[in-house]
Amino acid sequence: MRGNLDRLTDATTWWRIVRQGPLEPVNLSAEDADYVRAAFDALPPTPWNGDTFKIWVDGLKEKTGRKGKMLYEPLRLAITGLPSGPELADLLPLLGPAGMQARRP
Numbered sequence: 001m002r003g004n005l006d007r008l009t010d011a012t013t014w015w016r017i018v019r020q021g022p023l024e025p026v027n028l029s030a031e032d033a034d035y036v037r038a039a040f041d042a043l044p045p046t047p048w049n050g051d052t053f054k055i056w057v058d059g060l061k062e063k064t065g066r067k068g069k070m071l072y073e074p075l076r077l078a079i080t081g082l083p084s085g086p087e088l089a090d091l092l093p094l095l096g097p098a099g100m101q102a103r104r105p
Helices: 008-020 030-041 052-064 069-080 088-101
Strands: none
Touching: 008 088, 030 052, 030 069, 052 069, 052 088, 069 088
């Protein structure tokens, strides 16, 4: 995650997001909320590692036809509450299944 952090305070903020969830409530459109709920239903089985996110989104692309911003942005917002930040592939194993389900819309 180092490449996405500019200051030490960024690390503190991201650690809080990993441990406690988004800093502010997340507002997704009804369509994106449905997509994210379906995406959470499709999370791969554990154990999770650095490949888990790719496996997950590849399946979502195939299932939903979404790609690019439409594929990733609603997931990032649901998971972190922010439009940018560390790679989701790095965050997913840190969150684990319980952390992910806590972010389910």
